[in-house]
Amino acid sequence: MTDHSRRRFLKGAGLAVGGLTLGVTPAAAGSGDDKRFLVDLQQVDRSDVPDDVEVVHDISEIDLLAARGDPDAVPGADATAPDLAVQLDDAGPAVEHGGPKASERSNSHNHDGAPSNSEYQWDKRVQEVNNDLTDKPGGGKSVHDTTKGEGTRVAVVDTGVYDSHPDLAGVVNADLSENFTTDDGDWRPNGAGDHGTHVAGIIAATNDNDGPAGGVLGTAPETEIVSHRVFSGEAGASGDSIAALVAAAEKGCDAANFSVGYPPLSPETPGVDLIIEGYRRAVEHARENDMVFVNSAGNAGVDMTPEGVLSLPTEVEGVFGVSATGPIGYGWGGKHADNEAKWLTGNRLDQPTTEPAFYTNYGDAVDVSAAGGNADRDELQSGNGDAYNDLVYSTVYETNDAGEPEPAYGWKAGTSMAAPQVAGAVALVRSLRPDASAEEVEALIRETASQPAEGELYHGNGHLDLEVLVKAAE
Numbered sequence: 001m002t003d004h005s006r007r008r009f010l011k012g013a014g015l016a017v018g019g020l021t022l023g024v025t026p027a028a029a030g031s032g033d034d035k036r037f038l039v040d041l042q043q044v045d046r047s048d049v050p051d052d053v054e055v056v057h058d059i060s061e062i063d064l065l066a067a068r069g070d071p072d073a074v075p076g077a078d079a080t081a082p083d084l085a086v087q088l089d090d091a092g093p094a095v096e097h098g099g100p101k102a103s104e105r106s107n108s109h110n111h112d113g114a115p116s117n118s119e120y121q122w123d124k125r126v127q128e129v130n131n132d133l134t135d136k137p138g139g140g141k142s143v144h145d146t147t148k149g150e151g152t153r154v155a156v157v158d159t160g161v162y163d164s165h166p167d168l169a170g171v172v173n174a175d176l177s178e179n180f181t182t183d184d185g186d187w188r189p190n191g192a193g194d195h196g197t198h199v200a201g202i203i204a205a206t207n208d209n210d211g212p213a214g215g216v217l218g219t220a221p222e223t224e225i226v227s228h229r230v231f232s233g234e235a236g237a238s239g240d241s242i243a244a245l246v247a248a249a250e251k252g253c254d255a256a257n258f259s260v261g262y263p264p265l266s267p268e269t270p271g272v273d274l275i276i277e278g279y280r281r282a283v284e285h286a287r288e289n290d291m292v293f294v295n296s297a298g299n300a301g302v303d304m305t306p307e308g309v310l311s312l313p314t315e316v317e318g319v320f321g322v323s324a325t326g327p328i329g330y331g332w333g334g335k336h337a338d339n340e341a342k343w344l345t346g347n348r349l350d351q352p353t354t355e356p357a358f359y360t361n362y363g364d365a366v367d368v369s370a371a372g373g374n375a376d377r378d379e380l381q382s383g384n385g386d387a388y389n390d391l392v393y394s395t396v397y398e399t400n401d402a403g404e405p406e407p408a409y410g411w412k413a414g415t416s417m418a419a420p421q422v423a424g425a426v427a428l429v430r431s432l433r434p435d436a437s438a439e440e441v442e443a444l445i446r447e448t449a450s451q452p453a454e455g456e457l458y459h460g461n462g463h464l465d466l467e468v469l470v471k472a473a474e
Helices: 005-010 195-204 238-250 272-288 377-381 385-390 415-432 438-448 466-473
Strands: 035-040 054-059 064-069 080-082 095-101 153-158 224-229 255-258 292-296 320-325 368-371 392-399 405-413
Touching: 035 238, 035 272, 054 238, 064 238, 080 272, 095 392, 153 195, 153 238, 153 415, 195 224, 195 392, 195 405, 195 415, 224 238, 238 255, 238 272, 255 415, 272 292, 272 438, 292 415, 292 438, 320 415, 368 415, 377 385, 385 405, 405 415, 415 438, 415 466, 438 466
Parallel strands: 153 224, 153 255, 255 292, 292 320, 320 368
Antiparallel strands: 035 064, 035 080, 054 064, 095 405, 392 405
């Protein structure tokens, strides 16, 4: 699928298409003289921005400022726009569930060997990421026999990364990581939860936990993570996010994973034109620096093809949009519960792992689909704890009674979990082809993707296929 006609439509600044009136909040909304807003430096000279307007982020690489103050003090009717809030509730998890602490034994169904956390990683097993995830020594060449993403760098633009997790120890580049919010914290989580930590584990977890249940493994465990925190508590701003994405390109990241988005927007939403233009410029800057901008398609279950409702930033030209898939029935038990080799294809796997997830956005802004997790909501409501196995299992943390974080594991499902599968794939390709352009890396991922029965509407060019991708990149 190459005809992203709606994306070409979104390349223009003036959106005159009528649509739904959908609510969205300005970031850190305040009174007239204390608002967050964006300044387009292609519409007004920097010297004309009054001194009493606080510049929160100077993103002059793309002719943009994120500011606070009175937008009316800046001359030019088209020079400013509200700094709309970004959210985790649409692009973030559709379903989530806590798991064991890193120091605990997992509740394993596998009786062929020692219980392990990695048994829950259907997303890595089905892609043959590493033979260590199975009890089948010598089971054939795996993805990690060719590359583990060495020499690459991936930005996680999210809620921050808890780097004290044993499977993320030494993974995060603390010198390059940065807090893009206006709070006084660093790049680690600060009130918005473990979303970014879960995403980082999907990309680069090392399986180094030496606890009784072991750890979990990422797609590219030898890549380096740069944590760009853009949430302070639950609050996030477009200006913070765009600044973080531009900075990721400046820091030489091979990919930026942005599992963040907006609720479905109307083209008539105040400020949406400049938000679109800001992301368009950020993508252009990323391409100039050969960085792939990977984004979760969103969890509203909407078709992104019809005009009138926007799913941002996925629909902006050049953003690599990822929809989500997952199984129903993984590890639910039955006669194959004691045989790990049959875990994935046992008698309770009612849907393949390429089945579109119930929540995923779809349509012509999807480049590929990837494992994001699925859920049988009736089974979850009935109390079937095994139904959580269909979600994606990765690194998280819990807060103890003293208010301190403790490393743990947990399940989440969402396009937020699908996007980092692709970001990790970018790292694998770049480790083999360090001089490949962003366009060449994206094209290789599309060309090697396999097309499930549901076709382009849900899968774009197809479902991510790491084995074929790595073989093609050698």
